[in-house]
Amino acid sequence: MFEGPIQDLIDELSRLPGIGPKSAQRLAFYMVKAPAQDARRLAEAIVAAKEGVRFCRDCFSVSEGELCRICRDPGRDPEVICVVEESKDQAAVEKAGVIKGRYHVLGGAISPLEGIGPDDLRVQELLDRVGRNGVREVILATNPNLEGNATAMYVAALLKPLGVRVTRLASGLPVGGDLEYADEVTLGQALEGRREM
Amino acid sequence: MRLSWIEIRDFRNYHEASLQVPPGLIVVIGPNAQGKTNLLEAMYYLCTLESPRVSSDLPLVRSVTFSPGGGGQPPASLSPGPSSAFLRGEAESSGGRALIEVEVRGGGQNRVQVNRSPVRRKRDLRRHVRAVFCGPDDLRIVQGEPDDRRRFIDECVRTLWPAKEGTASAYERALRQRNRLLKDWPGPAAPPGLEGWDAELVGHGAALTSVRAGAVAEIAGRASQEFQRLSGQTAEALGVEYRPSVEPAGTETLEAAFRRRLDERSADELIRRTTLVGPHRDDLGLRVQGLTARGFASHGEAWGAALSLRLALGRAVASELGEDPVVFLDDPFSALDPERRRRLAAGLGGRGQVLIAIPDESQLPEETATVWCVREGQVAAA
Numbered sequence: 410m411f412e413g414p415i416q417d418l419i420d421e422l423s424r425l426p427g428i429g430p431k432s433a434q435r436l437a438f439y440m441v442k443a444p445a446q447d448a449r450r451l452a453e454a455i456v457a458a459k460e461g462v463r464f465c466r467d468c469f470s471v472s473e474g475e476l477c478r479i480c481r482d483p484g485r486d487p488e489v490i491c492v493v494e495e496s497k498d499q500a501a502v503e504k505a506g507v508i509k510g511r512y513h514v515l516g517g518a519i520s521p522l523e524g525i526g527p528d529d530l531r532v533q534e535l536l537d538r539v540g541r542n543g544v545r546e547v548i549l550a551t552n553p554n555l556e557g558n559a560t561a562m563y564v565a566a567l568l569k570p571l572g573v574r575v576t577r578l579a580s581g582l583p584v585g586g587d588l589e590y591a592d593e594v595t596l597g598q599a600l601e602g603r604r605e606m
Numbered sequence: 607m608r609l610s611w612i613e614i615r616d617f618r619n620y621h622e623a624s625l626q627v628p629p630g631l632i633v634v635i636g637p638n639a640q641g642k643t644n645l646l647e648a649m650y651y652l653c654t655l656e657s658p659r660v661s662s663d664l665p666l667v668r669s670v671t672f673s674p675g676g677g678g679q680p681p682a683s684l685s686p687g688p689s690s691a692f693l694r695g696e697a698e699s700s701g702g703r704a705l706i707e708v709e710v711r712g713g714g715q716n717r718v719q720v721n722r723s724p725v726r727r728k729r730d731l732r733r734h735v736r737a738v739f740c741g742p743d744d745l746r747i748v749q750g751e752p753d754d755r756r757r758f759i760d761e762c763v764r765t766l767w768p769a770k771e772g773t774a775s776a777y778e779r780a781l782r783q784r785n786r787l788l789k790d791w792p793g794p795a796a797p798p799g800l801e802g803w804d805a806e807l808v809g810h811g812a813a814l815t816s817v818r819a820g821a822v823a824e825i826a827g828r829a830s831q832e833f834q835r836l837s838g839q840t841a842e843a844l845g846v847e848y849r850p851s852v853e854p855a856g857t858e859t860l861e862a863a864f865r866r867r868l869d870e871r872s873a874d875e876l877i878r879r880t881t882l883v884g885p886h887r888d889d890l891g892l893r894v895q896g897l898t899a900r901g902f903a904s905h906g907e908a909w910g911a912a913l914s915l916r917l918a919l920g921r922a923v924a925s926e927l928g929e930d931p932v933v934f935l936d937d938p939f940s941a942l943d944p945e946r947r948r949r950l951a952a953g954l955g956g957r958g959q960v961l962i963a964i965p966d967e968s969q970l971p972e973e974t975a976t977v978w979c980v981r982e983g984q985v986a987a988a
């Protein structure tokens with residue numbers, strides 16, 4: 410334990426995901442030794458991101474404006490929606506270059522152990538979108554792990570009565586892994602080879 | 607395969623020790639509480655990154671030492687103990703040599719390197735060395751709860767087939783998710799989304815059931831042979847039988863059987879708010895002379911059964927790999943009558959590198975190649 414502001418900084422940093430107490434300490438000491446303008450720039454970037462970030466009205470991906478770049482793009486097929494857990498998964502899928510349609514970010518996956526149920530995700534918003542916009546296909550690209558699979562199954566059961574085609578990523582992705590760690594080629598193949606649910 | 611040397615620092619009661627480990631049968635002799643079990647444990651840990659005795663690593667790090675004062679010495683003081691234990695050593699197998707280095711941090715993640723490259727998963731180490739440990743705690747396999755026997759089966763699975771290690775943990779997580787959903791859902795009907803967890807439970811559960819069945823099939827006949835050799839009578843058989851919670855009827859697949867059983871118990875599950883079907887309810891049937899070992903076996907028979915199961919695992923691994931694993935037997939003779947003791951001792955040769963810990967020389971097997979004496983955390987060759 411250190412005294413005063415440096416310990417406060419360590420405490421704040423160690424609350425971040427993936428940062429243990431040792432890393433927090435190293436980052437904190439790096440920051441206090443760095444020039445004052447560097448520290449100020451970092452602090453301002455954090456505040457600006459927090460205040461400036463918005464979520465797309467339609468797909469709930471991070472966005473600069475009311476609608477994100479993809480939802481604004483008239484060249485993207487509005488009748489195909491690719492459902493992902495988080496914005497970072499959308500970025501990974503987008504990089505694979507297979508999806509010509511739009512996205513829907515659920516905001517996580519169902520996990521009873523973490524207290525996350527269907528009502529904590531943007532499931533109703535997805536159903537509304539599908540009912541409203543004459544959607545042809547919904548691709549469920551939740552992570553290929555327990556929680557992602559269970560979420561896909563839950564969402565699929567709600568979508569099918571709406572008469573929409575529901576597909577799921579083909580197997581072949583590292584089991585239990587996250588989409589963000591899959592390479593573009595493998596992820597592209599899993600999307601191309603998607604199967605009916 | 608074998609260990610060729612080991613260095614130990616700040617592990618249990620060992621401050622520092624460095625040992626060449628010859629092939630064949632090595633006998634570790636020492637009175638109780640001097641550190642002979644700790645020595646076997648350190649070597650087993652180096653091979654598997656697991657303690658056969660404790661699930662937490664905290665007790666493995668040498669604890670705070672109390673130094674008494676007096677006689678012109680500084681006053682009694684508590685010196686802070688080390689924060690990590692270190693194990694280094696080399697394993698030799700047909701695949702080559704592997705330098706294994708482990709920092710056991712009491713809290714936190716261990717640091718493990720094989721041939722100077724970091725290793726993240728236990729199963730990556732099993733490519734280089736496998737080990738089997740048998741100690742007094744193993745009586746639980748025979749006399750304990752089904753949970754103890756399931757743990758033994760899963761240990762057989764990952765020792766035989768390291769790549770299958772994730773099967774049990776994936777099922778465990780699906781089970782915990784499903785149980786939490788059942789428990790927390792306030793309504794009288796099935797919670798929304800249960801089907802998704804059913805699918806995960808059935809998928810991972812069927813995989814676990816079949817891999818457990820495979821492991822028990824590898825063990826059963828060999829354990830019976832070991833038990834007969836120990837008793838010296840072909841009539842004294844040890845029956846080993848996998849009793850899965852889910853068994854297919856007729857041509858039914860395992861998955862279909864699992865689904866059927868879940869359907870049958872669904873009303874009960876909603877009342878009891880927990881998962882009532884699946885490999886978390888498996889058991890291993892053990893019978894001596896046709897009677898359930900748990901209730902009827904004498905202490906000596908129970909120990910003989912536990913020992914036979916462990917030795918059978920060693921034989922099964924040897925048949926899988928084409929070379930013997932390193933075998934550790936902690937106090938194998940004490941619970942046996944003199945006849946069984948003699949027969950066990952005579953049968954310890956020809957199993958590759960075997961390390962046994964015994965309290966005194968009176969039990970020294972004829973096949974012994976090396977003797978180490980342990981006293982107060984020091985090892986000396988005899």
Ligand SMILES: [Zn+2]
Pocket residue numbers: 465466467468469470476477478479480481
């Ligand atoms: Zn959008």
